[in-house]
Amino acid sequence: MAGDLRGKVALVAGATRGAGRGIAVQLGEAGATVYCTGRTTRAQRSDYDRPETIEDTAEMVTRAGGEGIAVRVDHTVPEEVRELLRRVESEQGQLDVLVNDLGGEHLMDWDRPIWEQDLTKGLQRLRTGIEAHMITAHFALALLSKRPGGLVVELTDGTAEVHEKFYRNWCGAFFDVAKTAMHRLARAEGEELAKLGGTAVSLTPGWLRSEMMLEHYGVTEENWRESTIAPPGFAIAESPAYVGRAVVALACDPDVARWNTQSLSSGFLAKEYGFTDTDGSQPDCWRFALEVEWVDGQGDVADYR
Template sequence: MAGELREKVALVAGATRGAGRGIAVELGAAGATVYCTGRTTRTQRSDYDRPETIEDTAERVTRAGGQGIAVRVDHTVPEEVRELVRQVESEQGRLDVLVNDLGGEHLMDWDRPIWEQDLTKGLQRLRTGIEAHMITAHFALALLSRRPGGLVVELTDGTAEVHEEFYRRECGAFFDVAKTAMHRLARAEGEELAPLGGTAVSLTPGWLRSEMMLEHFGVTEENWRESTTAPPAFAIAESPAYVGRAVAALASDPDVARWNTQSLSSGFLAKEYGFTDVDGSQPDCWRFALEVEWVGGQGDPADYR
């Protein structure tokens, strides 16, 4: 897809690390100009208190072949988002792709019922996982909707099928509500954009080998299969580039409107568009979870790659 998005402008909200960074870089590899937003810069860390920065992401976008532009934004603050969109409009005059990857994974309160979870953390997760998405859509879609062909991608965790079939108790109610809401938000955005030629989808990666996950299991992207602490299902894990290639494929597809309002996954889109993860495989995490991992079925993760 090198060069296919050369004239396109994208905004990746939450591009500091993980899926957001992977998506920004792959959009850059396809030639796009990518605004990389987040709260951690080289001079100021967010409450994640991690070393990854939006400047690092923007430089990776540029090295990949696009143009990366880092802008510090707290997407829970409407005026900051308003100014971001004004900047995009002033500098580019257009917006073609919006990716909302705002969540707050550091706010997880694992394996507790709602009455035992930290309420402050839970409400903050809803602010970052739902409210920030809607604030960003409110301002960004006013620009994106001016041209037909615009694409909105709401990042979530799990397909609509997964959320219908399973409640992942270890993640908790606040997480579940925030992630499920993305399917409805994409549905609403898609219905409103369709008459103007726009498309909106919800999209989930599989088990992501993010910086935080690799660190948790004591491995790197180079030796991730050698972890001695990760569960066997970690063998289905995918790199952030995989979901990034899914977004790049959608953004490059002249018939992307066929997916409007749908719930999609990186594994499903890999089969549809023919892209692979960095190791040449096509992991399908959610099919493995539904057919094997969560139902006590028989199957090797290698058979789902």
Template sequence: MSGPLHGAVALVAGATRGAGRGIAVELGAAGATVYGTGRTTRRQRSDYRRPETIEETAELVCAAGGTGIAVQVDHTVPEQVRDLVRRIESEQGKLDVLVNDLGGEHLLDWHKPIWQQDLDMGLRRLRIGIEAHMITAHHALGLLSRRPGGLVVELTDGTAEHNERHYRGELGAFFDVAKVALHRLARAEGEELAPHGGTAVSLSPGWLRSELMLDFYGVTEENWRDALAAEPHFCISESPHYVGRAVVALATDPQVARWNTRSLSSGQLAGVYGFTDVDGSQPDCWRYALEVRDAGKPADPTGYR
């Protein structure tokens, strides 16, 4: 095992699929030891009702060159998170990177105002999307803050600039509030970690070609462009590895503190650090969203990837 993160210890909370899996694998490719958590195992499926498992993620991390460790954790249960962090401390003695990718993207009541949305579903969405992040930070940041250079990444959806200018009405108020709150959480974490030499940021991937999204359009990663017939703006989409490479770029930057408390995107960081997606492109989804999609222009990624 070698790489720029050899010897580093990372916790990716919510690593079963999507961005979390992509981040875990890329951290592994850089040589890190990665604890990947989730609720779906080969023996037990969560209410997400998806087939991906944390064991598969750990195996992908190992195949990429790192050490993958799968741990079944429900991050809305403080005792489970406490025990997870105690295990990391016992086995590794430190924590260098925390990635909070807890969202509950299956808990959506599309195209409904708040008074028509399912309240139990919405409150569950807030519990996973906000409370679970704070529970994890509460238990993990004590360990992470013991050594200077620690990095916290709060995964969200949309940059602070985009979310301030646009309400995600099709996804509803619960989704919108949960995603916007993570920018503020990263700000709080960054302010509190700075005296200990730590950094916290909120980070948004673009239009992610997650397993769920690929299934929605009936395509695979190999033929994803076939989905453009149904949704032309999908031309700006990116693989989960792209945001993973963004996290690696941050984790290996000796001057990462320059980003502390900032809202960032995978496309923005690609322009700074020079990494690419798996196809060699550099999609800049949120700039595209502001300047093309939201402006009502025809789909055209020219100049944006």
């Protein structure tokens, strides 16, 4: 994908795996210096208890053509985030792109009403999915706002239109509140940054072929279409690189302010900017969900990728 972000500095908060890693690597491919933060290092795993590390992501960024810098940070702890941004300012003197991809998918309590969900897990979901985003924005935007043209991307799951029309009861209330809050946070950030020449958006990938998802369906990125246990809708899945290319397209767009405060998706931006997923397709998971999958409509997955 064409894009030149040499001389630009990005912070991807939550870059250990999944969408965060995909975004960090694509920013690196465009030449950016990328601070890759998270809680899992080669020395110690987080409560996710997964093998992916921030050091792995940083090395992938560097191999792609940028400069990857791994920093262990718990974004629910203000002092750790403050120190991170002090380091970024000391080492780089600027911050051009903030990607907030902090969540907690390991905290999901599937297919249960709020009164049956684990309250401790649910509240932790809100801390990582909302509070950590706001802590990070508090410190990061103080630096990013010093130069015009800065971009903030709040990662979520589902567009504002999806959240308005459907409640995904299989995901639960804590998940829904955390994800819908990102649209409002991006709106607030965008309103505050606009007068300083900055832009903020909420952005959702589609059905993401993350490390966890591939493992769950017993496939790899190379043979994902061959899963025998994945539901039919998995055919619309996209790689983490796809949403990464969406962020690069936004970061490289001199007129990115036209999207300020808006809710965007990887599939929508692929059509707008002309980029593709790694297989050359342009999957649009949310349009497929709104027009076919969730409304008993008629349509072929192939028509939406």
